Amino acid sequence: xxxxxxxxxxxxxxxxxxxxxxxxxxxxxxxxxxxxxxxxxxxxxxxxxxxxxxxxxxxxxxxxxxxxxxxxxxxxxxxxxxxxxxxxxxxxxxxxxxxxxxxxxxxxxxx
Amino acid sequence: xxxxxxxxxxxxxxxxxxxxxxxxxxxxxxxxxxxxxxxxxxxxxxxxxxxxxxxxxxxxxxxxxxxxxxxxxxxxxxxxxxxxxxxxxxxxxxxxxxxxxxxxxxxxxxxxx
Numbered sequence: 001x002x003x004x005x006x007x008x009x010x011x012x013x014x015x016x017x018x019x020x021x022x023x024x025x026x027x028x029x030x031x032x033x034x035x036x037x038x039x040x041x042x043x044x045x046x047x048x049x050x051x052x053x054x055x056x057x058x059x060x061x062x063x064x065x066x067x068x069x070x071x072x073x074x075x076x077x078x079x080x081x082x083x084x085x086x087x088x089x090x091x092x093x094x095x096x097x098x099x100x101x102x103x104x105x106x107x108x109x110x111x
Numbered sequence: 112x113x114x115x116x117x118x119x120x121x122x123x124x125x126x127x128x129x130x131x132x133x134x135x136x137x138x139x140x141x142x143x144x145x146x147x148x149x150x151x152x153x154x155x156x157x158x159x160x161x162x163x164x165x166x167x168x169x170x171x172x173x174x175x176x177x178x179x180x181x182x183x184x185x186x187x188x189x190x191x192x193x194x195x196x197x198x199x200x201x202x203x204x205x206x207x208x209x210x211x212x213x214x215x216x217x218x219x220x221x222x223x224x
Contacts, residue, residue: 032210043202044154046212089154091213098167099144099206099213103153 004092006102013080014110020076021105023090027071032093035064035075038104039086047075047088080109117203117216124223129191132219135184136205144213145178145188148200157201160186161209193223 005024013019023033032051036044048057053068061078077084087104094100116135124130136143145157158168163180171178175194180186190197200220204213 034212043215043217044204044213046214049210049212051210093209098156098159099204100156101146101154 004090004100004102006088006090006105008105009103010106010108012108012110013077015080015082017080018076018078019080019107020074021088021107023073023075023102025071025073025090025092027068029095030068030071030092031095033066033073034091034093034099035073036089036091036101037086038089044089075105077107080107082109082111085109115203115205115214115216117201117219119219120217121220122222124193124221126194126223127192128223129189130193130197130221130223132188132201132203132221134186134188134203134216136186136203137207137214138184140205140207140214141183142206142209142213143180143186144204144206145186146202146204148202148218154202157188190221193221195223198222 007022034049035047037047038044048064050066055066057064063076066073085108087106089101089104091099091101118133141162143160146154147157156170158178159166160180176190178188200218202215202218204215206213
C-alpha cells in the first residue's frame with residue numbers, strides 16, 4: 001500500500017496570515033506529485049503538477065515545493081483570504097500509474 | 112470542451128437494485144479514473160484505465176462493482192446489487208497523459224436506501 005499522508009488534517013488561519021501544510025510520501029518509484037484544491041460541493045481542481053526534485057511552482061499567492069529524496073512537498077499560501085478556504089489534496093503518481101490521493105488538509109480562513 | 116461529464120448527478124435507489132454511473136472524459140485524454148469519496152478514506156481510487164484498457168482495479172471493493180470503457184469517450188461504473196454502504200459521491204476524472212493534471216467531473220451522489 002502506497003501511503004500519501006497530509007498534515008495537518010485541518011487548519012484555521014486568520015485572514016491575512018500565511019500558512020503551509022505538508023504532503024509526505026514514500027520516495028521510491030516516484031513519478032509525479034499533484035496538488036488540488038477542493039471547495040465544498042465542487043470538484044477538485046488542479047493547482048500544480050511537479051515531477052523533479054527541487055521543483056518549485058507558484059500561482060498567485062499559492063506556491064509549492066517538492067523534495068523527492070526525502071519524500072515531502074509543502075504547499076504555501078501567502079496572505080490568506082476567505083476564498084482560500086477549501087480542502088487541499090495531494091496526489092502521487094507512482095511507477096504503476098495509480099494517482100493516489102491523500103486525505104487532504106481542510107483549511108478555514110477566519111475573517 | 113465541456114470538461115468531464117458525469118451522469119446522473121444524483122441517484123437514489125433501493126438496496127438490491129443495479130446502479131450504473133456514466134462518465135464522458137475530455138476528448139483526447141488517454142487516462143480515466145473512477146474515485147469514491149468517503150469520510151474515512153477521502154478520495155479512494157477504484158479503477159484506472161489507460162487507452163480504454165483497465166490497468167489497475169485493485170481498489171474495486173467487491174465483485175458487486177464492475178467498470179467498463181468500451182471506447183475512448185465513455186465509461187461506466189456498475190454496482191449490482193447495491194447496498195446502503197455504497198452510498199457515496201463517485202467521481203470520474205481524466206488526464207491527457209500520466210504526468211499531467213487530472214480533470215474531475217461533478218460527481219454522482221449515490222444514495223442506496
